[in-house]
Amino acid sequence: MASTKPExxxxxxxxxxxxxxxxxxxxxxxxxxxxxxxxxxTIARSQCxxxxxxxxxxxxxxxxxxxxxIKELQxxxxxxxxxxxxxxxxxxxxxxxxxxSAYLQSLSPTACPTR
Amino acid sequence: MASTKPExxxxxxxxxxxxxxxxxxxxxxxxxxxxxxxxxxTIARSQCxxxxxxxxxxxxxxxxxxxxxIKELQxxxxxxxxxxxxxxxxxxxxxxxxxxSAYLQSLSPTACPTR
DNA sequence: ACATCAATTCGATAGTTGTCGAAACGTCGA
DNA sequence: TCGACGTTTCGACAACTATCGAATTGATGT
Numbered sequence: 001m002a003s004t005k006p007e008x009x010x011x012x013x014x015x016x017x018x019x020x021x022x023x024x025x026x027x028x029x030x031x032x033x034x035x036x037x038x039x040x041x042t043i044a045r046s047q048c049x050x051x052x053x054x055x056x057x058x059x060x061x062x063x064x065x066x067x068x069x070i071k072e073l074q075x076x077x078x079x080x081x082x083x084x085x086x087x088x089x090x091x092x093x094x095x096x097x098x099x100x101s102a103y104l105q106s107l108s109p110t111a112c113p114t115r
Numbered sequence: 116m117a118s119t120k121p122e123x124x125x126x127x128x129x130x131x132x133x134x135x136x137x138x139x140x141x142x143x144x145x146x147x148x149x150x151x152x153x154x155x156x157t158i159a160r161s162q163c164x165x166x167x168x169x170x171x172x173x174x175x176x177x178x179x180x181x182x183x184x185i186k187e188l189q190x191x192x193x194x195x196x197x198x199x200x201x202x203x204x205x206x207x208x209x210x211x212x213x214x215x216s217a218y219l220q221s222l223s224p225t226a227c228p229t230r
Numbered sequence: 231a232c233a234t235c236a237a238t239t240c241g242a243t244a245g246t247t248g249t250c251g252a253a254a255c256g257t258c259g260a
Numbered sequence: 261t262c263g264a265c266g267t268t269t270c271g272a273c274a275a276c277t278a279t280c281g282a283a284t285t286g287a288t289g290t
Contacts, residue, residue, distance in 0.1 A: 025149050032147035033278075034140050044222040053236075062280050067238055069278090086236045086287045097223040105216040107159040108207060148248075168266075177250050182268055184248090201257045201266050 017095035019103065023077060027100055030076035035059060036069045040092070043079060049089035132210035134218065138192060142215055145191035150174060151184045155207070158194060164204035 019027070031037050042058045043050045056066050070090065073079045077096055082089045134142070146152050157173045158165045171181050185205065188194045192211055197204045 025147075025152065028143065028152065029147045032140075032144045035278080037140065037143065041222065051236095056236095061278095063237065064239080064281080065279055071238090083237095088237070092223060094223065097219050101216040101220040101223075104212050104219070107156065108209065108212040108216075150248080166266095171266095176248095178267065179251080179269080180249055186268090198267095203267070 017099040019096070019099045024100065024103065026076040027078060027096065030072050030078055033069070033072075035061060035065075036072060039066075039069055040073060040078060043090050044092055049082060049091045051087055051089060053087075055090065132214040134211070134214045139215065139218065141191040142193060142211065145187050145193055148184070148187075150176060150180075151187060154181075154184055155188060155193060158205050159207055164197060164206045166202055166204060168202075170205065 031040070039055060039059060042055060046054070055070075056063060059066065061069075070079075070081065070088070073090075074081050078093060080091050080093050082091070146155070154170060154174060157170060161169070170185075171178060174181065176184075185194075185196065185203070188205075189196050193208060195206050195208050197206070
């Protein structure tokens with residue numbers, strides 16, 4: 001199967017990133033754990049690709065637990081994991097948080113008059 | 116100095132609704148359960164104050180479970196519960212979803228150049 | 231080849247929680 | 261007062277999961 005073009009790179013324009021119900025569920029579950037959310041915040045606040053070691057130091061949890069959380073964030077589609085030799089670098093997957101954010105906002109309707 | 120303005124009640128204009136870390140955690144945990152999220156969606160989609168009976172029919176879960184989920188959404192600060200006689204009416208608490216949404220969006224930084 | 235280090239996998243455990251049936255509570259109409 | 265109905269509480273169970281130590285894998289440098 002010949003690939004038409006490499007899409008792992010920075011595509012010029014924005015992409016809507018449509019989320020299915022199942023994806024939303026998975027993402028919310030991934031965000032629900034405090035340690036995992038903190039990890040995501042750490043990744044977001046870092047320049048961009050955060051090393052596992054830095055993450056481990058920032059969260060003060062066992063390596064095994066960190067690895068578990070990373071996999072959860074990855075399988076839920078929230079982050080990308082790039083492996084380079086014996087290191088792993090974490091980065092926020094673009095568009096996903098925006099999509100979730102937009103959907104949540106859409107749930108807040110114009111306040112009902114009969115309140 | 117002090118006395119910028121008291122904003123505890125339903126101010127006509129916008130309300131910032133600042134969320135603490137603990138509140139964010141609680142809200143995300145409340146949203147993480149699929150049935151609970153579906154309940155919130157149902158409330159949001161209804162005119163506004165949704166009766167428990169309607170919710171029960173929409174979700175097809177036992178009354179006890181529904182009551183449990185309602186309490187979770189309420190204690191997390193996502194919904195208001197107004198009681199009227201033997202009925203209970205659910206409505207989305209204004210500002211909370213917007214605040215969470217804004218925070219999530221703020222985590223998505225400008226994509227890192229070294230990707 | 232060997233030792234070292236980063237990261238993952240495995241196995242186990244403790245705590246959490248979604249679910250429901252049954253009982254209880256409160257309200258309303260007869 | 262009584263019974264019917266909506267909702268909540270209680271108790272229990274099953275499933276899930278966050279956590280870690282120990283062992284493993286894989287890559288790097290000597």
